[in-house]
Amino acid sequence: MKYYSLNHNAPKVSFQEAVIQGLASDKGLYFPENITPLDPSFFDKIESLSHEEIAFEAIKQFVGDEIPAEKLKEIIADTLVFDFPVVKVENGIYSLELFHGPTMAFKDVGARFMSRCLGYFNKDKKDAKNTVLVATSGDTGGAVASGFLGVDGVDVVILYPSGKVSDIQEKQLTTLGQNIKALEVDGVFDDCQDMVKKAFLDETLAHKNLTSANSINIARWLPQMFYFFFAYKALKSQNKPLVFSCPSGNFGNICAGIMAKKLGLPIEHFVASTNVNDTVPRFLENGKYDPKPSKATISNAMDVGNPSNFIRIQELYNNDLKAFEKDFSSYSYTDEETLDALKKIYNTDGYIAEPHGAVGYLGLKKELEKHPNAIGIFLETAHPIKFLDVVEPALGITLPIPAQIESVINEEKVSVKIKSYEELKGFLNL
Numbered sequence: 001m002k003y004y005s006l007n008h009n010a011p012k013v014s015f016q017e018a019v020i021q022g023l024a025s026d027k028g029l030y031f032p033e034n035i036t037p038l039d040p041s042f043f044d045k046i047e048s049l050s051h052e053e054i055a056f057e058a059i060k061q062f063v064g065d066e067i068p069a070e071k072l073k074e075i076i077a078d079t080l081v082f083d084f085p086v087v088k089v090e091n092g093i094y095s096l097e098l099f100h101g102p103t104m105a106f107k108d109v110g111a112r113f114m115s116r117c118l119g120y121f122n123k124d125k126k127d128a129k130n131t132v133l134v135a136t137s138g139d140t141g142g143a144v145a146s147g148f149l150g151v152d153g154v155d156v157v158i159l160y161p162s163g164k165v166s167d168i169q170e171k172q173l174t175t176l177g178q179n180i181k182a183l184e185v186d187g188v189f190d191d192c193q194d195m196v197k198k199a200f201l202d203e204t205l206a207h208k209n210l211t212s213a214n215s216i217n218i219a220r221w222l223p224q225m226f227y228f229f230f231a232y233k234a235l236k237s238q239n240k241p242l243v244f245s246c247p248s249g250n251f252g253n254i255c256a257g258i259m260a261k262k263l264g265l266p267i268e269h270f271v272a273s274t275n276v277n278d279t280v281p282r283f284l285e286n287g288k289y290d291p292k293p294s295k296a297t298i299s300n301a302m303d304v305g306n307p308s309n310f311i312r313i314q315e316l317y318n319n320d321l322k323a324f325e326k327d328f329s330s331y332s333y334t335d336e337e338t339l340d341a342l343k344k345i346y347n348t349d350g351y352i353a354e355p356h357g358a359v360g361y362l363g364l365k366k367e368l369e370k371h372p373n374a375i376g377i378f379l380e381t382a383h384p385i386k387f388l389d390v391v392e393p394a395l396g397i398t399l400p401i402p403a404q405i406e407s408v409i410n411e412e413k414v415s416v417k418i419k420s421y422e423e424l425k426g427f428l429n430l
């Protein structure tokens with residue numbers, strides 16, 4: 001499979017090159033040259049297939065012959081080491097729980113898949129290792145650290161703003177050791193991000209083979225299709241149209257869902273639910289794509305002013321706005337509305353959501369008014385414990401600490417403090 005740049009000013013590349021480069025040389029996102037729908041018989045028999053078999057069918061055309069089938073199956077098995085329950089919340093409303101992985105957020109899926117692909121591509125080049133360099137404001141870093149832990153041929157360097165991530169998040173970044181290094185930056189998230197960007201452009205670091213691990217990377221984005229298929233499998237016997245609502249920040253998750261639909265998965269409608277960072281809802285209202293600087297909210301993993309994957313969604317619809325609007329809605333909610341929804345879901349339905357899931361629930365409820373016969377599914381993208389400062393006071397409860405969190409919370413933090421780009425460079429050149 002070849003991938004082209006959505007800026008149309010860079011050479012086409014293989015799956016391997018796209019995974020290693022992350023972004024094309026013209027700064028465009030990579031997009032697959034062909035998308036072939038799956039055979040209808042696959043959907044007829046989906047209930048008899050395992051999650052691993054479903055995932056293999058969904059992704060194999062995007063990898064092509066660059067990873068042998070047996071190895072790809074192994075990578076998938078290593079990725080899907082946890083479950084994806086579809087939990088009934090109310091009549092006709094389900095939560096697709098994506099938080100049962102090692103760091104308790106859906107980003108575990110993409111991080112595990114990408115790390116193992118990169119490990120495979122690096123297996124024979126012991127001295128030309130890749131270094132994954134990421135800046136994190138919270139969730140991404142933990143998923144990347146855990147996903148890449150112990151993967152041969154890949155070093156990981158994570159930059160995070162000192163004192164600006166939660167205790168749990170910091171422990172998830174700084175306690176693993178082995179090939180994972182944490183740099184604690186005296187500054188805010190944007191300082192970390194700026195240093196990372198500078199390093200990617202720095203020719204004196206070319207020998208480090210730096211690569212990124214955020215959702216622009218096709219190996220993080222595409223495996224996020226898997227759980228839309230799993231939810232379909234779980235709900236198929238009810239024989240109703242499906243509406244999915246994704247709490248959206250960079251729009252990687254929802255873009256993967258739309259790709260699943262392109263492959264033939266029968267999904268009636270998508271809702272991109274956002275917090276007050278409402279660039280896409282405004283676009284759908286007035287036709288103008290007008291990104292704004294991000295605003296801080298209680299659903300902070302979605303505090304994104306200019307969603308990077310939106311351009312991929314437009315490409316999936318060949319920039320046909322009519323066709324796009326038929327399948328897709330987007331609604332925005334304030335923190336106050338989010339807190340009210342959290343309480344409502346708990347008090348009426350007995351379900352503990354967290355702020356991102358609650359935003360997803362609100363968008364879903366609104367869209368279902370137009371689809372009275374449909375089943376609605378919102379993606380619950382993180383475990384409530386990851387947002388305990390919001391969830392516990394809002395609901396007046398104390399959450400038990402899950403085993404995945406317990407195991408890092410008592411480990412000792414190991415990080416290197418840095419203040420400047422020069423110090424980052426010095427660290428990378430050690």
Ligand SMILES: *Cc1c(COP(=O)(O)O)cnc(C)c1O
Pocket residue numbers: 105106107139140215247248249250251252253254301302356381382
């Ligand atoms: C990253 C993240 C999101 C946003 O996902 P996108 O794919 O960027 O739209 C939502 N919820 C949580 C908990 C996240 O970590």
